[in-house]
Amino acid sequence: MALSKEPYRGTRDFFPVDKRIRDYLFSVMEKTALSFGYESYDGPILEEVELYKAKSGEELINDQIYSFVDRGERFVAIRPEMTPTLARMVAKVHREIQKPIRWFSIPNLMRYEKPQRGRVREHWQLNVDIFGASPSHSALEILQVVITLFKNFGANESHFEILINDRNIVDAVFNQLLQTSAEQNYRLYKIIDKSKKLTPEALEKLINEVQLSEQAKILFKEYLNMSSFDEVQTFLKTHRLESSLQEFSTFLELAKSCHITPFLKYDPTIVRGLDYYTGVVFEVFDKHPDNRRALSGGGAYAHLLKIFNEESVPGVGFGLGDVTLRDFLETHKLLPNFDVASNDIALVMNDPNSFVALNQLASSLRSNGFKVIQTLDCLNFKKMFPFAEKKGALFIGFMGGDEVNQQTIQIKNLGTKEQTSFQLNDLEKIVNHLKNK
Amino acid sequence: MALSKEPYRGTRDFFPVDKRIRDYLFSVMEKTALSFGYESYDGPILEEVELYKAKSGEELINDQIYSFVDRGERFVAIRPEMTPTLARMVAKVHREIQKPIRWFSIPNLMRYEKPQRGRVREHWQLNVDIFGASPSHSALEILQVVITLFKNFGANESHFEILINDRNIVDAVFNQLLQTSAEQNYRLYKIIDKSKKLTPEALEKLINEVQLSEQAKILFKEYLNMSSFDEVQTFLKTHRLESSLQEFSTFLELAKSCHITPFLKYDPTIVRGLDYYTGVVFEVFDKHPDNRRALSGGGAYAHLLKIFNEESVPGVGFGLGDVTLRDFLETHKLLPNFDVASNDIALVMNDPNSFVALNQLASSLRSNGFKVIQTLDCLNFKKMFPFAEKKGALFIGFMGGDEVNQQTIQIKNLGTKEQTSFQLNDLEKIVNHLKNK
Numbered sequence: 018m019a020l021s022k023e024p025y026r027g028t029r030d031f032f033p034v035d036k037r038i039r040d041y042l043f044s045v046m047e048k049t050a051l052s053f054g055y056e057s058y059d060g061p062i063l064e065e066v067e068l069y070k071a072k073s074g075e076e077l078i079n080d081q082i083y084s085f086v087d088r089g090e091r092f093v094a095i096r097p098e099m100t101p102t103l104a105r106m107v108a109k110v111h112r113e114i115q116k117p118i119r120w121f122s123i124p125n126l127m128r129y130e131k132p133q134r135g136r137v138r139e140h141w142q143l144n145v146d147i148f149g150a151s152p153s154h155s156a157l158e159i160l161q162v163v164i165t166l167f168k169n170f171g172a173n174e175s176h177f178e179i180l181i182n183d184r185n186i187v188d189a190v191f192n193q194l195l196q197t198s199a200e201q202n203y204r205l206y207k208i209i210d211k212s213k214k215l216t217p218e219a220l221e222k223l224i225n226e227v228q229l230s231e232q233a234k235i236l237f238k239e240y241l242n243m244s245s246f247d248e249v250q251t252f253l254k255t256h257r258l259e260s261s262l263q264e265f266s267t268f269l270e271l272a273k274s275c276h277i278t279p280f281l282k283y284d285p286t287i288v289r290g291l292d293y294y295t296g297v298v299f300e301v302f303d304k305h306p307d308n309r310r311a312l313s314g315g316g317a318y319a320h321l322l323k324i325f326n327e328e329s330v331p332g333v334g335f336g337l338g339d340v341t342l343r344d345f346l347e348t349h350k351l352l353p354n355f356d357v358a359s360n361d362i363a364l365v366m367n368d369p370n371s372f373v374a375l376n377q378l379a380s381s382l383r384s385n386g387f388k389v390i391q392t393l394d395c396l397n398f399k400k401m402f403p404f405a406e407k408k409g410a411l412f413i414g415f416m417g418g419d420e421v422n423q424q425t426i427q428i429k430n431l432g433t434k435e436q437t438s439f440q441l442n443d444l445e446k447i448v449n450h451l452k453n454k
Numbered sequence: 455m456a457l458s459k460e461p462y463r464g465t466r467d468f469f470p471v472d473k474r475i476r477d478y479l480f481s482v483m484e485k486t487a488l489s490f491g492y493e494s495y496d497g498p499i500l501e502e503v504e505l506y507k508a509k510s511g512e513e514l515i516n517d518q519i520y521s522f523v524d525r526g527e528r529f530v531a532i533r534p535e536m537t538p539t540l541a542r543m544v545a546k547v548h549r550e551i552q553k554p555i556r557w558f559s560i561p562n563l564m565r566y567e568k569p570q571r572g573r574v575r576e577h578w579q580l581n582v583d584i585f586g587a588s589p590s591h592s593a594l595e596i597l598q599v600v601i602t603l604f605k606n607f608g609a610n611e612s613h614f615e616i617l618i619n620d621r622n623i624v625d626a627v628f629n630q631l632l633q634t635s636a637e638q639n640y641r642l643y644k645i646i647d648k649s650k651k652l653t654p655e656a657l658e659k660l661i662n663e664v665q666l667s668e669q670a671k672i673l674f675k676e677y678l679n680m681s682s683f684d685e686v687q688t689f690l691k692t693h694r695l696e697s698s699l700q701e702f703s704t705f706l707e708l709a710k711s712c713h714i715t716p717f718l719k720y721d722p723t724i725v726r727g728l729d730y731y732t733g734v735v736f737e738v739f740d741k742h743p744d745n746r747r748a749l750s751g752g753g754a755y756a757h758l759l760k761i762f763n764e765e766s767v768p769g770v771g772f773g774l775g776d777v778t779l780r781d782f783l784e785t786h787k788l789l790p791n792f793d794v795a796s797n798d799i800a801l802v803m804n805d806p807n808s809f810v811a812l813n814q815l816a817s818s819l820r821s822n823g824f825k826v827i828q829t830l831d832c833l834n835f836k837k838m839f840p841f842a843e844k845k846g847a848l849f850i851g852f853m854g855g856d857e858v859n860q861q862t863i864q865i866k867n868l869g870t871k872e873q874t875s876f877q878l879n880d881l882e883k884i885v886n887h888l889k890n891k
Contacts, residue, residue, distance in 0.1 A: 030495075031496040051825055059473055067457060085522035115841065165817075
């Protein structure tokens with residue numbers, strides 16, 4: 018049986034067109050993060066499973082992780098997320114380096130998912146995190162990074178919105194108002210997490226299963242139905258829980274002064290899991306009706322280094338996957354066309370005697386910063402223009418018999434169709450001609 | 455027991471300084487490949503083990519590969535090399551796309567190595583390959599890519615040399631001159647591969663173990679001692695094996711016309727394994743006496759697609775690892791300093807009332823393409839200059855009480871020490887000032 022030419026299930030081959038798109042996504046991510054003073058880091062593709070267990074508990078380990086025992090009896094896994102690696106690296110150096118620590122990374126991650134639209138087994142994820150600065154200012158900056166990133170892709174508030182909440186509010190509602198047990202809390206979090214995808218009947222049924230008191234049930238549903246910060250403020254004041262609002266209010270004032278509120282929408286269903294997050298939490302949502310889903314999520318956390326027995330360092334961060342981002346940009350027609358490569362000039366051999374002269378010119382032009390693609394076998398006149406266009410060349414250069422004898426070259430601008438003859442040794446003129454495309 | 459803060463054995467964490475170095479290495483690789491019209495591709499981190507077995511045989515599989523059975527009973531491996539993925543991808547599309555195919559990639563690869571200097575378990579490797587053009591022109595171009603790459607890193611012929619051979623010559627010596635058996639050939643290849651690291655006695659001993667005829671032994675040693683193309687030419691002519699020289703002679707003529715011979719040195723010990731390569735083979739060697747080793751290797755091959763039952767497509771390619779490259783650049787002091795990040799301006803808050811104004815200015819400057827790092831907590835005058843310098847900022851901007859009242863900002867050029875006051879709302883002036891650094 019012949020070998021399969023397909024990639025491993027749930028993974029992708031990046032042929033040049035797709036790779037150019039990926040490079041574009043990453044370059045905008047990188048440019049944005051660098052413009053805020055964030056520094057790039059990376060870790061290994063393998064980590065010991067202990068690390069993931071300490072951070073995420075057993076569930077992820079059992080169901081989704083690519084783990085195995087190596088030849089030295091170490092139980093290792095291909096990274097399913099970057100945060101544990103980040104925690105390990107920050108734990109190692111945070112005492113020695115100046116705060117705040119502003120780091121970003123674009124690792125590939127693997128999870129054993131059932132492949133479907135927007136969900137693959139190997140994907141890349143931008144991770145941006147800040148440690149050791151005031152939580153409200155950090156949350157503001159991280160949201161500015163998110164907004165600037167989407168703006169740098171050409172998106173605006175008609176394309177996406179950021180649903181936002183604060184874990185201090187959620188915790189106050191649960192622990193002080195509903196007075197639910199830890200086990201009930203866990204189940205309510207799960208319900209909140211998927212509440213938007215449920216019919217009212219299904220939601221009612223799930224809530225009933227938690228066996229809340231009638232009063233708690235009413236309050237929980239009231240909480241779930243809020244859709245603005247003013248509403249939740251009134252709700253919390255009514256129940257004397259204003260103190261839980263303090264951090265979020267400070268953040269919202271800052272957000273208003275710094276003009277990011279048009280992108281924000283209060284949403285009580287944003288909680289992002291029971292553990293880990295401790296302050297502001299958010300998800301970026303696509304506003305397009307055909308693609309209504311989360312593109313990115315993040316928030317403030319305090320106990321990242323706990324698994325290393327290190328002191329608390331407050332952090333805020335977010336993650337953004339390449340698959341959903343690309344879908345978003347395609348849905349809104351924001352993705353530039355990357356069908357062809359880009360080259361400055363194609364040097365095409367019509368006559369075998371022109372090879373060495375063209376090769377020398379190619380080297381000289383490359384030294385001057387140009388992208389030059391040279392044909393290595395002869396191409397006739399009919400085939401050379403389609404070749405140059407397929408390679409995204411702006412100019413084409415060629416030498417027929419006359420040019421070989423006279424040591425000249427014809428250079429044609431493929432945009433203007435203007436054709437000019439140059440002495441081969443007049444590099445300066447050729448360079449200037451190519452610069453004035 | 456606290457979790458370990460160390461990366462998995464044989465792998466590396468890339469803290470920002472190391473990541474900037476890696477980014478620099480990759481950017482020069484990418485720039486060079488693009489300047490020759492090569493297009494970037496990538497494949498998944500996992501492939502089915504069948505693919506590696508088909509290409510490399512059992513040895514690599516058994517000793518060095520990170521393989522395991524996934525939850526769907528597929529036997530998979532973390533990629534130990536890129537060529538099988540490349541072969542799979544080329545096999546899939548080569549009928550549909552115009553030749554030559556010029557592709558490059560910089561994947562991370564994992565091998566179960568015993569960690570030592572220059573050898574780690576996870577490394578990155580530039581792979582550059584051309585398919586479907588004339589072998590001698592392709593070999594010329596690939597060697598030009600290699601040479602240009604090293605030149606773009608600031609290296610010249612005093613730093614590195616390219617040891618070169620042709621498998622047609624080696625095969626003629628073995629099959630027609632020595633008339634050795636397949637099993638003897640295999641053992642002689644192994645001996646040639648490591649001959650440079652052996653003492654004359656150890657070499658003698660290994661050769662004796664192959665049990666060649668006295669005549670074959672003399673010829674083999676004579677072959678091993680050649681050190682120029684002229685010598686091997688005379689040797690082959692003497693033994694009526696000129697026909698094996700044809701392709702290499704054509705290549706060498708081209709190399710001479712295109713001025714790359716100063717980088718090339720004929721070396722009979724370059725063979726690069728028994729299978730796979732079929733024409734020109736080469737290794738790039740560091741000339742520094744303290745770091746005398748191969749930095750890169752490659753050559754011409756014809757049967758890459760055979761494992762997919764596809765027709766032969768001639769190819770030439772090379773690989774270059776990040777660890778040995780970095781060692782090379784450090785040994786020759788060719789690596790720029792990446793100790794600090796680079797930012798255009800640090801906006802430092804001395805007075806809490808300046809935060810919003812600084813934040814708005816930061817956003818405006820970022821929209822104009824500047825890298826701006828803003829402090830989120832107050833820093834006093836004594837601490838703000840070291841902060842800006844550590845972040846590689848060219849300018850520092852700050853607002854004291856007076857500036858907050860007057861809505862002005864002080865901007866100091868950290869190079870010239872010149873300090874200027876600007877109206878906060880005079881963005882154009884500030885932008886122009888920052889541009890004239």
